[in-house]
Amino acid sequence: MSELTKRTSCPICNKDFPIEDIENHANRCIFLNCPDEDPQKRKRSPSPIFQVSQAKTSLLHKSPRHSSGKFIERTENLLETVSCSSNSEVTFKPNLSFIVPLAKQVQPKSLNEFLGQNQILGKDSVLRDLLEKAEIPNMILWGPPGCGKTSLSGIISEICKSNPKKLRFASLCAASAGVKDVQNIITVSQNEMKFGRKTVLFMDEIHAFNKRQQDTMLLSVEKGEIILVGATTENPSFSINSALLSRCRVIVLDKLDSDTLYEILKQAAIKFNLKVIKKVNSGKLSGQSCLSIENEALKWLADVSDGDARIALNNLQLVIQHNKDGGDVINIDDIKEGMKKSHMLYDRKGEEHYNLISAMHKSIRGSDENAALYWTTRMIVSGEDPRFIARRLVRAASEDIGNADPNALQLAVSTMQGCQLLGMPEADVLLAQCAIYLARAPKSREADTALARAKALITDHKGPQPAVPMHIRNAPTKLMKELGYSKLQKGAEFLFMPPEYKQVDFFK
Structure with missing residues (x-):
């Protein structure tokens, strides 16, 4: 066989290499960005993560030349089929990044992906029916942190994107925005109204606006220029302007239970290329080369998060970051020390x-x-x-x-x-x-009940309050004694209560 037939060109750098070395070079050329070397000086077996079947290798060699971008895409598609249960040591490659918090990356995009809050978003519920029809009402989402308020706003945003001729989505956070930001959105919404397009304004942490700042949205909500969707962890009765509150429906979101948090964590783990497995006896699973986590470990993370999905997902991200370099199985013992239960829903002013x-x-x-x-x-x-x-x-x-x-x-x-x-x-x-x-201790509410009756008697009295009877008044001076202070008149009835109330008994 001639020398020419023994060599082939690399589809990345277009240089010729012996057929037996082309796979080695292609792997390095694509994924490791290594400089070209003499193939005779670096003969070695390819890295296990790049070992694919002979059929895939043949397909790779026989593929026509095309741009490096298409080649990378095609090769990555082939590599996705490499079994996670291979005996080779595989470095964990997450599908999601660590740059953006995991809670943000796995936010649901549709109502079908939203977990929990069945009392308001369950099948045949009024709110779900309205959202599916892209008919978004003015509402205040009230619930504890991590219960799904921001996730629901993201779904509403996707609904607006799916109906661009009908709806437009704008988002502000009252903790950082001001009245001018709201006014700018209202000005744009007034122009959009001329073309039959409504603006949905999501105001996160709406309780951070004082009553006067909230008044800037009142008239626009009244006219229908904006559809207000507010989110708050505070009781709307105390933190939202009563006039604005009367124009919005209050949607109460409950703290998430552990089962719902477990499902959220399980879905996030799968999206993060983390394998969820049953309990194993040791920290290593035979034949396991991908990073895995036990069911019980996820359940433990769900239990210690106090109903807060954001806390649960952030804890999962920390676990993944700590174990991302190997093929270990993460169990409860591996994460308990690093994930102490410290999150408790509490607000001294809330x-x-x-x-x-x-x-x-x-x-x-x-x-x-x-x-x-x-x-x-x-x-x-x-x-x-x-x-x-x-x-x-x-x-x-x-x-x-x-x-x-x-x-x-x-x-x-x-x-x-x-x-x-x-x-x-x-x-x-x-x-x-x-x-x-x-x-x-034994209980007696006698004093408190009698006090309440006495208060009611005084409050409900019509006209001036009864005068203190003369015979029980203080008489520190001679003049006061001469006027009859602290002296019972002849024929008068000795009473400590005002005569009008002589029959009153607070203890009956």
Whole structure:
């Protein structure tokens, strides 16, 4: 065979090489960007990741010459068919990047990809039906962080892109935007209205706008110049202008449960080229060369994320980044130390602040010491000010226990003083002791109920309030005594209550 027939040209650099070395060179030329060398000086077996079947190699050699871009694309398609269960050592190559947070990369693009919140987006729900028809209402999305508010806005954005003649999407974040940004969008939307095109304005963190700033959107929402979709973690009743709130539908999104978070993590793992497997006995799986993660590890990540999908996905990304260089199997033990449960939904100025303290107080009132201790501990772990908890315990001691056990009030006051002296973390046991004692103590709401009746009597009285009877008035001077202060008149009835209320009994 002649020398010419023993050589062939590289489709990348167009240089001639012996047939037996062309695959070696092509791999280096395409993927490793190495400078050309004499093939006789670098004879070695190709890297395992580039070992393809003989049929694919033949196809590669027999393919006609074409541009390097097309060749790379075709070769990459061939390499995708290489089995992940090969015995060779394969470096983990994620389908997604580490530059953008994983939570952003795997956001759903359609309603069918959206997981969770079936109460508002389930089959035959009103909101889902409207979105499928591209009829987007004015609404405020209210829910805890990571429950899907931003993901739902991304789906609405895709709906607008699918209906460009009908809808236009604009997005702002109230934490960084100002009134001028809103006015600019409104100006554009007014022009778009002339052509029958509505503008959907997604305002993230809308509670960051004060009431006056929110007023800038009121008239445009009223006229239909913009369709407002707001997102907030705060109670709209307190944070959204009542006039604007009356023109929007409040959509309540719940905290995601662990099963939903697991499905979200599983889908993200698959998109990230991470293989989800069942539990194995050791850190290595026989014949396994791709990075894998156990089902139980994903479930653990879901459980420690407190219903926040963003936290769960960020934790998964950290796990992948830490293990991306090998073919190990990630199990629970591998990630527990690096992923401590530290995320707790709590906001000292938000609704959850009052929800938890209310839960503690009502548990004490209901004599459930387990619940009282649980809610008290939740606030302690979340970083609540111990003095705030102690003040509520003092109130509970008087309001719910009262004279049934006077020692309860003394203990609560002592607890508050102890918290001021010790501070955290030493004061935690004081709060726990007091909460348990109050929950177990006998209950009497007599004082609180009687107080409420007395307040109602005074508030509902028509005309001026009754005068204090003369015989129970203070008489510090001679003149006042001469006027009849602190003296019962002859024939008068001795009363401590005003005569108008002599028959009143607050305790019946």
